[in-house]
Amino acid sequence: MRQLGVTATRSYPELHRWSVDYPEEFWPSLWDYVEVVASRRWTEVVDDPDRMPGASWFRGARLNFAENLLRFQDDSEALVSWDETGRRRSLSYLELHREVTAAASALKDLGVEAGDRVAGFLPNIPEAVVAMLAATSLGALWSSCSPDFGVQGVLDRFGQIAPKVLFTADGYRWAGKPIDSLEKIAGIIQQLPSVTRLVVVPFAKEDPTLSGVPRATLYRDFLAGPNPDSSPRPLSFEQLPFDHPLYIMYSSGTTGLPKCMVHGAGGTLLQHLKELVLHTDLKRGDRIFYYSTCGWMMWNWLVSSLAVGATVVLYDGSPFPQRKEILFDMAQAEGLTHFGTSAKYIALAEKEGLAPIESHDLSTLRAILSTGSPLAPESYDYVYSRIKENLCLSSIAGGTDLISCFALGNPTAPVYRGELQVCGLGMKVEVFDPQGNALIGEKGELVCTRAFPSMPVGFWNDPDGERYRQAYFDVFPGIWRHGDWVELTERGGMIFHGRSDATLNPGGVRIGTAEIYRQVEQLEEIVESLVIGQQWQGDVRVVLFVRLRSGQVLGDSLVDRIRRHIRSNATPRHVPAKVIQVDDIPRTLSGKISELAVSNLVHHRPVKNADALANPQALELFRDLPQLAT
DSSP states (O other): OOOOOOOOOSSHHHHHHHHHHOHHHHHHHHHHHTTOOEEEOOSEEESOTTOTTTOOEEETOEEOHHHHHTOOOSSSEEEEEEETTOOEEEEEHHHHHHHHHHHHHHHHHTTOOTTOEEEEEOOSSHHHHHHHHHHHHTTOEEEEEOTTSOHHHHHHHHHHHOOSEEEEESEEEETTEEEEOHHHHHHHHTTOTTOSEEEEEOSSSSSOOOTTSTTEEEHHHHHHOSOTTSOOOOOOOOOEETTOEEEEEEOOOTTSSOOEEEEEHHHHHHHHHIIIIIISOOOTTOEEEEOOOTTSHHHHHHHGGGGGTOEEEEEESOSSSSSTTHHHHHHHHHTOSEEEEEHHHHHHHHHTTOOHHHHOOOTTOOEEEEESSOOOHHHHHHIIIIIOSSSEEEEOEEETTTTEEEEEOOTTSOOOTTOBOEEOTTOOEEEEOTTSOBOSSSEEEEEEOSOOTTSOSEETTOTTOHHHHHHHSSSSTTSEEEEEEEEEOTTSOEEEEEEGGGOBOGGGOOBOHHHHHHHHTTSTTEEEEEEEEEEETTEEEEEEEEEEOTTOOOOHHHHHHHHHHHHHHSOGGGSOSEEEEOSOOOBBTTSOBOHHHHHHHHTTOOOTTGGGBSOGGGGGGGTTOGGGGO
16 A cells, blocks of 8 residues: 555544545545556546535546456455354455456356446355456446345335346355245246346255246356356456446335435445545455345445455354354454444343453454444443453444445544544534534534535436435535434544434433433343334323343333433433333344334334335334323
């Protein structure tokens, strides 16, 4: 890596201020520092950084996303994959390049070209990475869902974008059970007439039968091509504009058809390299893991680590199978330097009593990253006392909407309990009150007041941009409103209090749901919880649902202890009017609890896309509860 082209600064705040005040200097300096591979440089960095949406970045540049991720061709490990059984596979950078070459050649034989869509309905396995790189080398757009999506959930997504080729697997494993996917696949493919070829990766079985699945071929036959005796054509990389579409990502879709967010190749690459290299301290030869599925943006973020020359470690399956320590087993065996997961995993690891500081050798581990929901202050204590003392705990936050982060880690600065360390370089993040006034040390809306390169280039099937503008710019015109309820601290860190669209308003006072979760889930009996505001007698009352450990029952004494704990550690306004035990809590396929789906159900509003949930059957537990009628 080259030297970042910036005059000397004495602190991170100074560096951040320069990066947002002078984007025409910061972003090209970053481009050179991370050595973006491009056939042509830009004629203009940005036309108007204050225009949102609509700012144009790196006009005139030509590059290819896949070429940047395949810049290394040697025997070092590029991909390592594990499953629940501990089965391990690996591909070197040279082997990865060869397999992508074969896959790209086969896609070209099928007529795939720039602008076409290629989709994946796959477990988190190396073939998903190969298929993505092969498609994007040609300039095709890649979009993926994990195999636990229901048929309608897949059709609601892929049906909007009409993919030409669909990659899938015959099945996957979850919590020790093999799950066959072929029947589901057959139902999907019959309703996706745009798909000319279905490519099936054997995963659950070595030689699955495809006789009942239309337009299907096995992955190995696909790679071999129509003439197995001929060599695949050499891998070439289509050179495309900076904002050429790369990924189509989806909103969670719990209130209607998912929004199809289109992200550009250059903005995605530059943001990911900034976050991986500068904010995460990832280097050539490091080994990075993030617990994710192919349906969550952290998969896309993780795979970009190939551009740094790191080894990307993949895991498919339950994070708590029969051997609950399996992810820490993997961390030790692979010598991970970076371990990424969700806040919920860390909380559950503590509940399970895992103490890898005593049971595992994590001497290579330099960083733990957490996202998906706010990381509770107590989870900071757990990480440093029970996992490892000397590492950087980076709670990070952003979203699918920007395929990157607004708040990140800083490997050179202290970690403060319960606080995200810094706002990302180049991201002019502020906190606004309802009138648009900037706040420090008070809760408000997370906004970004200048354009950044990884903003969506648009929404699919939104020719006039109206849905895009409504999604982020309807509250503060010309300013990105992200939908998080946060607090910017005096030292430049950030505290998350939950989604602003799920913020509770008892007595007109806004309360972030995360403030309640932090208290409730400290109690030993409670595995997880969900809170909503119920419209009640002209006001809003707080309703708390709790899932308890096996064998536990919610009695009056536990309810009283929950309320006293919340009152003592938060405020009286945080205390729930109702506490109700449930056997399960609905969550999206990326693992986030779905407060809005439950709120809609409780208020007799339609939940339009239950297939966006990993466990839609859980919604029935909240329907017409007698406790909510009094």
